[in-house]
Amino acid sequence: MTAVEAENLTILYEGKPALSDVTFRLDEGKTLLLLGPNGAGKTTLLKTIACFHREYRGKLLVFGRDPCDARHLIGYVPQSSSLNERVPLTALEVVAMGGLYRRGFVHFKISEEILRKAEEVLTFVGLGHVKDRLFRELSGGQKQRVLLARALMSDPKLLLLDEPLSALDPSARAEVTNVLSKIKSEKNVTMIITTHDINPLLEIGDLVMLINKRLIAFGRPEEVLTDGVIKSVYGPLAKVIPVGGKLYCITGDFHLHRDRGGGL
Ligand SMILES: Nc1ncnc2c1ncn2[C@@H]1O[C@H](COP(=O)(O)OP(=O)(O)OP(=O)(O)O)[C@@H](O)[C@H]1O
Numbered sequence: 500m501t502a503v504e505a506e507n508l509t510i511l512y513e514g515k516p517a518l519s520d521v522t523f524r525l526d527e528g529k530t531l532l533l534l535g536p537n538g539a540g541k542t543t544l545l546k547t548i549a550c551f552h553r554e555y556r557g558k559l560l561v562f563g564r565d566p567c568d569a570r571h572l573i574g575y576v577p578q579s580s581s582l583n584e585r586v587p588l589t590a591l592e593v594v595a596m597g598g599l600y601r602r603g604f605v606h607f608k609i610s611e612e613i614l615r616k617a618e619e620v621l622t623f624v625g626l627g628h629v630k631d632r633l634f635r636e637l638s639g640g641q642k643q644r645v646l647l648a649r650a651l652m653s654d655p656k657l658l659l660l661d662e663p664l665s666a667l668d669p670s671a672r673a674e675v676t677n678v679l680s681k682i683k684s685e686k687n688v689t690m691i692i693t694t695h696d697i698n699p700l701l702e703i704g705d706l707v708m709l710i711n712k713r714l715i716a717f718g719r720p721e722e723v724l725t726d727g728v729i730k731s732v733y734g735p736l737a738k739v740i741p742v743g744g745k746l747y748c749i750t751g752d753f754h755l756h757r758d759r760g761g762g763l
Pocket residue numbers: 512517535536537538539540541542543544755757
C-alpha cells in the first residue's frame with residue numbers, strides 16, 4: 500500500500516509558496532530521508548503530512564486519505580529543541596502522554612494500561628532504567644529516544660521525525676540511529692526523517708528526497724546522491740565520495756537553529 504502520495508503539491512504560508520510542485524510516492528514500510536538546507540521546506544512538508552499545516556494546493560494523501568483523516572495513523576517527533584522543559588515530567592510521564600491520544604480519542608487520565616505500555620516502549624528504546632528520572636535531566640540522545648518512545652505509544656503506521664540527530668554528539672547520534680534501525684526492522688512502520696546531514700542515516704534510508712523550496716531529486720540513495728545533484732544545491736565544493744561501498748556526502752551544510760516556539 501502507498502503510505503504517502505503527493506502530486507503537484509505546493510505548500511503555502513499566507514498565500515506565499517514555501518515548497519512548490521512536489522510529486523512523490525512512498526510505499527508502506529519504507530524509510531525516506533528528507534534532505535535540504537535551512538529553509539528548504541523540510542519541516543513544512545512534514546507538518547503538512549501530519550495535518551498540522553493545511554494551506555496547500557495539489558494532491559496529498561496519507562494511506563489513501565486526507566492527512567487529517569489519517570492523523571491516528573501518524574506519529575510525529577518534533578525537533579527536541581522545541582520542547583518546553585519547565586514542566587517537571589519524568590521520562591515515563593513524557594512517554595505516557597503519547598498514549599493519551601489514541602484511535603481518535605483524547606484520554607485525560609493516564610491509566611495503568613497506558614503506564615504499562617509506556618514502560619514497555621521505554622524499554623524498547625533502551626531506556627527502561629531511566630523511567631523515573633526527570634526528562635529535562637536526561638542527555639540529548641536519551642531525550643530524543645524518549646520522544647521516539649512517546650511517538651510509538653499510538654502504534655503509528657507512519658512516523659515523521661524532524662531532525663532527530665541535530666545537536667547530538669557522535670555517540671548520541673549512534674544511540675538514536677540504532678533505535679531508528681530497530682524500529683525499521685522490528686515494526687512495520689513507514690518513516691520520513693528530515694536531516695541536514697544524511698551520512699549517519701544512510702544505512703536505514705531506502706529513499707532520499709532532496710528539496711530546496713522545490714523538489715530537486717527523489718529516488719534511491721545512489722540515484723539522488725550524485726555530485727551533479729548535490730552541487731546544484733550546495734555549490735561547487737559539495738561532493739559525494741564512495742567509501743568502502745558506501746556513499747559519503749560532503750555538503751558543508753550545518754543545522755542553523757531557528758526557534759519558532761512550540762511545546763511539549
Ligand atoms: N509559520 C510560518 N509562517 C511563515 N513562514 C514560514 C513558517 N514556517 C516556515 N516558514 C517559511 O517556510 C520556509 C521553509 O521553512 P521550513 O522550516 O519548512 O524549512 P526547513 O527546511 O525545515 O529548515 P530548517 O532546516 O532550518 O529547519 C522558510 O522560508 C520559512 O521561513
